[in-house]
Amino acid sequence: xxYSKRNQEPSVQEQTEVWECTIEECKGxxxxxxxxxxxQKCPLCGNHMRAGERLIDKIPLNPHRR
Numbered sequence: 880x881x882y883s884k885r886n887q888e889p890s891v892q893e894q895t896e897v898w899e900c901t902i903e904e905c906k907g908x909x910x911x912x913x914x915x916x917x918x919q920k921c922p923l924c925g926n927h928m929r930a931g932e933r934l935i936d937k938i939p940l941n942p943h944r945r
Contacts, residue, residue: 890936897935898928908933 898914900907900921907923911930919928 892934893937894932895935897931897933899931899933900924900926900928902926910935 896911897908898911898919900923902921902924905921905924905926907921907928908931909919909922909928920926921928
Protein backbone atom coordinates (compact mmCIF):
# COMPACT_ATOMS: atom_id res chain seq x y z
CA UNK A 880 0.00 0.00 0.00
CA UNK A 881 1.25 3.53 -0.77
CA TYR A 882 0.73 6.56 1.45
CA SER A 883 1.43 10.06 0.21
CA LYS A 884 2.81 12.81 2.44
CA ARG A 885 1.59 15.53 0.09
CA ASN A 886 -1.55 16.21 2.13
CA GLN A 887 0.37 16.95 5.32
CA GLU A 888 0.79 20.51 6.50
CA PRO A 889 4.37 21.84 6.35
CA SER A 890 6.07 21.80 9.74
CA VAL A 891 6.43 25.09 11.57
CA GLN A 892 9.86 25.76 13.02
CA GLU A 893 10.71 28.01 15.95
CA GLN A 894 13.81 29.09 17.85
CA THR A 895 13.94 26.81 20.91
CA GLU A 896 16.17 26.78 23.99
CA VAL A 897 18.15 23.54 24.22
CA TRP A 898 20.97 21.84 26.09
CA GLU A 899 23.91 20.95 23.79
CA CYS A 900 26.84 18.65 24.56
CA THR A 901 30.15 20.48 25.07
CA ILE A 902 32.10 17.80 23.15
CA GLU A 903 32.19 18.78 19.47
CA GLU A 904 32.26 15.20 18.17
CA CYS A 905 29.10 14.35 20.15
CA LYS A 906 25.73 15.22 18.63
CA GLY A 907 23.79 15.05 21.92
CA UNK A 908 21.18 17.72 22.66
CA UNK A 909 17.73 18.06 24.26
CA UNK A 910 15.02 20.68 24.59
CA UNK A 911 15.23 22.68 27.84
CA UNK A 912 11.46 22.27 28.20
CA UNK A 913 11.95 18.52 28.61
CA UNK A 914 14.61 18.69 31.34
CA UNK A 915 14.36 19.18 35.09
CA UNK A 916 17.88 20.26 36.05
CA UNK A 917 19.88 23.40 35.33
CA UNK A 918 23.07 21.36 34.86
CA GLN A 919 22.55 18.49 32.46
CA LYS A 920 24.75 15.52 31.57
CA CYS A 921 24.73 14.38 27.95
CA PRO A 922 22.57 11.25 27.53
CA LEU A 923 24.93 9.96 24.81
CA CYS A 924 28.42 10.48 26.25
CA GLY A 925 27.88 11.66 29.85
CA ASN A 926 29.78 14.97 29.51
CA HIS A 927 28.49 18.39 30.57
CA MET A 928 26.00 20.29 28.43
CA ARG A 929 25.65 24.04 27.82
CA ALA A 930 22.63 26.19 27.03
CA GLY A 931 21.99 27.04 23.40
CA GLU A 932 19.28 27.61 20.79
CA ARG A 933 18.20 25.65 17.72
CA LEU A 934 15.68 26.17 14.97
CA ILE A 935 13.54 23.03 15.32
CA ASP A 936 10.00 21.88 14.61
CA LYS A 937 7.35 23.26 16.92
CA ILE A 938 5.50 20.64 18.91
CA PRO A 939 1.78 21.00 18.18
CA LEU A 940 -0.51 21.22 21.18
CA ASN A 941 -3.25 18.62 21.36
CA PRO A 942 -6.55 20.55 21.90
CA HIS A 943 -8.34 17.35 23.03
CA ARG A 944 -5.88 16.55 25.81
CA ARG A 945 -6.75 17.69 29.33
